Structure formats: C-alpha cells, structure tokens
Amino acid sequence: MTRLVSVLVPCRNERAHIEAFCADVLRQQLPAGWALEVLVADGRSDDGTAELLQRLAAADARLRVIDNPARIVPAGLNRALEQARGEVLVRMDVHTRYAPDYVARCLEALATSGADNVGGPWRAEGETPMQRAVAAVFQSRWLAGGARSRQLDYDGPVDTVYLGCWPRRTFERFGGFDEALARNQDDEHNLRIVKGGGRVWQSSAIRSAYRPRGxxxxxxxxxxxxxxxKPFVMRKHGQPAALRHLVPGAFVLALAGSVAALPFGAPAALPAVLAGAYAAAVLAASLAIAARAGWGLWWRLPGVIAAYHFGYGIGSLWGWFDVLRGAAAGRERFARLTR
Known part of the structure; x- marks a missing residue:
C-alpha cells in the first residue's frame, strides 16, 4: 500500500521563484512505498504567480493550488493542512532550495527520533554580495545567540526547527498554526509542542539552503x-521561547532611555558609551565573520548586523507596547510582505 506525504507551501507574489521551487520539490526522491502531493496555498497573488501555478498544476497532478484569502503564512498553512491527505506533513518555503533527498531524510528522522516535529538546520546561502553578507551574519553565533537551529552539524532536541515535518498526530494533539500571528507562527507552534510534552528534533542530514533578503x-x-x-507569542504562553529574544529590545530600550534621560540630569556620556561599546562589538564581530566568510564582505557586515539587531529590537519594543496596552491583535502593517 502506498503511503502519502503532503508538502505544505504558503505563497504570495512569487512569480520569479515559484517555477524553480516547484521543479525542486517535484524532483524529490522518496523511499520505496511513498508518494508525494504538493499543496501551494496562494495568498491571492497579483503578480502572475497564481496563473503560473495553475499551468504547473495542470501539467503535474501531484501539485494542487489552494486559495488563501487571508494572505498570511499561518492561514495558508492551515488551509493546506485542511486539504492535505498525507499521513506525514512537510512544510517548504519558496525561497529555499532543497537536497533531492530532503523529504526522504525528514521521513527517516521522524522514524528514528519518534519526535513530534523534525527538521534540518537553518542554513542561509546568498547569491549577490549583499545576500552573502546577510547569510554570513545569519549563520554566525554573534547573531544566533547560541541557537541550535543554526548549528549545521547539530543533531538532537531543539526549541524550534527550520520549516518542519510532522506526523499527522502532532496536529491532532497540538492543533494547527495560530492565525493571529503573521510572523513567528512556527516558533509558537514548536513552543506549544514542547510545553505540551512533545519533542522537536533536528537532524543535520536534512539539507536545505535559504535565500536571505538582498x-x-x-x-x-x-x-x-x-x-x-514575538511579544504576542510570549503573551500567549507566559514565557519567551528563549531569553536571547529579549536582548535586542533591552539594548535598544537602554540606548533610547539614556538619550531621553539627558534633560533630567543623566550623564551626558552615557549614550556615547553605550553606542561606542556596541560599535566596538559590531566591528569585532564583523572582523570575526569576515575571517570565516571572506574579507570581500567585511565592509557590508556592520550594517547587516545593525539591521538585524535594531530591526528586531525596535520591532519587539513596538510589539510590547501593543501587548501591554491590551491590543487583541497585531497591526496589519507588520504582516505585509518584506521582499
């Protein structure tokens, strides 16, 4: 009897990438006795993606297009999940390339670990010089803060994992993705699994490469x-997924607070000391990353590191403001596409 694995793909306005992605996933080499279906949840694309998907689906019966009127990732995942027929569900992202045995290795990791969710390490690879700089910082411990999900050789339990592969029983036990979270819905789902007594497992044999922002x-x-x-996830569960998520916001708050306190007699040197210490740390991190990733990138690295830290820090403070004032839902502007 043939067993079925369902691939769930949220998608919106990916005309330039969707064809290569579909070819990638439909070339997956499955173990004997397994078959594949691919469900692309299109979020009402208006750039020609939807029409191209329909042509691709007409040419290969394994590919199905699902409507996602809410247009955000968790809703797309849930709409695809509702129509998936597989006993195993695998999430894939359009901006990631996959080893030919990606799905097979996911199935293997599920069988050997007995976990409720498995995945591979989150590897970033760039094509343009800026993408390569973004990927180099992304892969560095200076940004990851010790996150095991970015350790390419790590095998074992993690608090979250890139993308994911689940037996159907995981969703029956823990539910689907929270559609109130336009971002971080994967982290929240993994936190729900771990808090509920389940296990999330990383296997370095599951290989993929994510294309970062350019x-x-x-x-x-x-x-x-x-x-x-992230604060909306923390409010829901009463705890952060990891303390490293609090650090960028704490730094931005300290820096802004030191400036705001100047009219009230705070030491004038304090903001300069904080900014100088951060600049020195960023420069040291940039040199360390460039030594590993290539000196041609070094002059781009400080700006990349700052974009990561200040983006996350300012965003988390904004999120905390809305959470603490009792906002029932997040702002729509923080759910828009960023590519």
Whole structure:
C-alpha cells in the first residue's frame, strides 16, 4: 500500500521563484512505498504567480493550488493542512532550495527520533554580495545567540526547527498554526509542542539552503516584523521561547532611555558609551565573520548586523507596547510582505 506525504507551501507574489521551487520539490526522491502531493496555498497573488501555478498544476497532478484569502503564512498553512491527505506533513518555503533527498531524510528522522516535529538546520546561502553578507551574519553565533537551529552539524532536541515535518498526530494533539500571528507562527507552534510534552528534533542530514533578503531595507523590515510578533507569542504562553529574544529590545530600550534621560540630569556620556561599546562589538564581530566568510564582505557586515539587531529590537519594543496596552491583535502593517 502506498503511503502519502503532503508538502505544505504558503505563497504570495512569487512569480520569479515559484517555477524553480516547484521543479525542486517535484524532483524529490522518496523511499520505496511513498508518494508525494504538493499543496501551494496562494495568498491571492497579483503578480502572475497564481496563473503560473495553475499551468504547473495542470501539467503535474501531484501539485494542487489552494486559495488563501487571508494572505498570511499561518492561514495558508492551515488551509493546506485542511486539504492535505498525507499521513506525514512537510512544510517548504519558496525561497529555499532543497537536497533531492530532503523529504526522504525528514521521513527517516521522524522514524528514528519518534519526535513530534523534525527538521534540518537553518542554513542561509546568498547569491549577490549583499545576500552573502546577510547569510554570513545569519549563520554566525554573534547573531544566533547560541541557537541550535543554526548549528549545521547539530543533531538532537531543539526549541524550534527550520520549516518542519510532522506526523499527522502532532496536529491532532497540538492543533494547527495560530492565525493571529503573521510572523513567528512556527516558533509558537514548536513552543506549544514542547510545553505540551512533545519533542522537536533536528537532524543535520536534512539539507536545505535559504535565500536571505538582498537589501538592508528588506532585512530591517523582515526583522522588525519578527521582533514585533514575538511579544504576542510570549503573551500567549507566559514565557519567551528563549531569553536571547529579549536582548535586542533591552539594548535598544537602554540606548533610547539614556538619550531621553539627558534633560533630567543623566550623564551626558552615557549614550556615547553605550553606542561606542556596541560599535566596538559590531566591528569585532564583523572582523570575526569576515575571517570565516571572506574579507570581500567585511565592509557590508556592520550594517547587516545593525539591521538585524535594531530591526528586531525596535520591532519587539513596538510589539510590547501593543501587548501591554491590551491590543487583541497585531497591526496589519507588520504582516505585509518584506521582499
């Protein structure tokens, strides 16, 4: 009897990337006895993506297009999940490239670990010089803060994992994705699993490569959104997924507070000391990253590091403001596409 694995793909306005992605996923080499279906939840694309998807689906019966009127990732995942027929569900992202045995390795990790969610390390690889700089910082411990999900050789339990692969029983036990969270819905779902007594597992044999943002503006906006939605996750569960998520916001608050306190007699040197210490740390981190990733990138790295930190920090403070004032839902502006 053939067993079915369903691939869930949220998508909106990806005309330039969707064809290569579909070819990638439809080439997956599955173990004997397994078959594949791919459900792309299109969020009412208006750039030609929807029409191209319909043509691709007409050419390959394994591909199905699902309507996602809410246009955000968690809603797309849930709409695809509702129509998926597989006993195993795998999430894929359009801006990621996958090893030919990606799904097979996911199935293997599920079988050997017995976990409720498995995935591979979050590897970033850039094509343009700016993307390569963004990827180099992304992969560095200076940004990751010790997150095991970015340790490429780590195998074992994690608090969250890139993308994910679940047996259907995981969703029956823990539910689907929270549609109130335009971002961080994957972290929240993994936190829900772990708090509920389940396990999230990383296997270094599951290989993929994520294409990061290609400009400082897009990177800043992306992490502004990630930071903004994190307090909503914390409010829901009464705890952060990890303390490292609090650090950028605390630094931005300290820096802004030291400036705001100047008219009230605070030491004039305090903002300069904080900014200088941060600049020195960023320069040291940039040199360390450039030594590993290539000296041609070094002059881009300080701006990339700052975009990551200040985007996330300012976003998280904005999110905390809305959470503490009792906002029932996040602001729509923090749910818009950032590419």
């Amino acid at each position: 400009s400082l503006r897009a990177l800043y906006r992306q992490y502004l959104q990630y930071g903004y939605w």
